[in-house]
Amino acid sequence: AQTVTQSQPEMSVQEAETVTLSCTYDTSESDYYLFWYKQPPSRQMILVIRQEAYKQQNATENRFSVNFQKAAKSFSLKISDSQLGDAAMYFCAYRTAETSGSRLTFGEGTQLTVNP
Amino acid sequence: ETGVTQTPRHLVMGMTNKKSLKCEQHLGHNAMYWYKQSAKKPLELMFVYNFKEQTENNSVPSRFSPECPNSSHLFLHLHTLQPEDSALYLCASSQDPSGIGEQYFGPGTRLTVT
Numbered sequence: 001a002q003t004v005t006q007s008q009p010e011m012s013v014q015e016a017e018t019v020t021l022s023c024t025y026d027t028s029e030s031d032y033y034l035f036w037y038k039q040p041p042s043r044q045m046i047l048v049i050r051q052e053a054y055k056q057q058n059a060t061e062n063r064f065s066v067n068f069q070k071a072a073k074s075f076s077l078k079i080s081d082s083q084l085g086d087a088a089m090y091f092c093a094y095r096t097a098e099t100s101g102s103r104l105t106f107g108e109g110t111q112l113t114v115n116p
Numbered sequence: 117e118t119g120v121t122q123t124p125r126h127l128v129m130g131m132t133n134k135k136s137l138k139c140e141q142h143l144g145h146n147a148m149y150w151y152k153q154s155a156k157k158p159l160e161l162m163f164v165y166n167f168k169e170q171t172e173n174n175s176v177p178s179r180f181s182p183e184c185p186n187s188s189h190l191f192l193h194l195h196t197l198q199p200e201d202s203a204l205y206l207c208a209s210s211q212d213p214s215g216i217g218e219q220y221f222g223p224g225t226r227l228t229v230t
Contacts (some may be wrong), residue, residue: 004158023195035218037154044118091159103172104219106159 002027003012004094006107012114020067021077023092025058031053031097034068034075035104040088041110048090053076087114119143122207128228129197137192137225139207146212148190149219150182153204165190189208197229 003026013019013030025034036048051068058066065073079086092107120141129135141148150162164172165184179201181193190207204224211217 031195037221043204044223046118047209047218047220050218069120103164104159105161108156108158 001064002029002032002037002094002096002105004105004107005091006090006092008110009108010111010113012113012115013079015082015084017062017082017111018078018080019082021079021090021092021112023075023107025073025075025092025105027073029096029098032093033097034066035095036064036075036077036108037091037093038086038088039091039109040085045091049077050077056078070083082114084114085091087112118220118222119184120207120209120220121136121156121206121230122222122225124225125223126226126228128230129194130230131197131199133197134193134195136194137205137207137227139190139192139222139224141188141190141207141209143201143209143211144218145209147189147210148184148187149210150190150192150209151206151208153206153224155203194227197227199229201230202227 005024032053034051037045038048039045049061049064065078068074089109089111091109093104095104123138148165152160155175161174163174163182168184179196183191207222208219210219
């Protein structure tokens with residue numbers, strides 16, 4: 001079974017600074033997808049960024065980028081130029097690439113605080 | 117707004133009550149999901165429906181009974197719950213359960229069992 005671990009329950013960053021959230025996972029599969037979801041206080045979870053394991057290039061979405069290290073099974077999220085609206089709970093998630101697989105396995109989350 | 121709505125947003129019920137949670141997606145998706153989010157625990161997948169058929173039941177107690185009358189609607193019927201069932205229940209949908217399509221989440225129902 002796959003597991004996802006987020007070792008940082010809480011992180012804080014100054015506005016306009018950069019912060020990196022850590023995520024590691026365990027799997028025996030070679031093809032899979034990884035996601036970072038954001039859950040702000042309003043509770044609606046939204047997708048921040050996703051990575052396909054067969055792609056070596058790290059995904060980027062504006063101020064959000066990942067550092068995907070497949071051999072190390074590491075998938076960290078970097079937020080550049082942090083904004084107050086980035087404050088939220090961030091979840092790392094794993095999904096198999098098998099055609100029958102739709103289950104997302106989530107980490108425990110990292111609560112990010114952005115200080116003005 | 118993700119196109120997935122859930123009602124009610126808050127629910128308080130006694131252990132002998134029967135209530136239902138409703139989820140509706142306006143995205144034309146074919147797969148729908150129920151998750152349970154408890155404090156300090158990862159989200160737990162409860163059920164998966166693909167094209168109205170249940171494809172996953174993650175060992176959920178029978179006091180939780182899902183219903184999917186069509187691809188746009190998903191219900192979670194609750195009866196004789198326990199206080200430890202208090203949590204945030206999230207509904208999600210995706211276009212194709214086997215593709216890379218992301219899951220879109222609703223705002224959740226905060227359930228308190230007294």
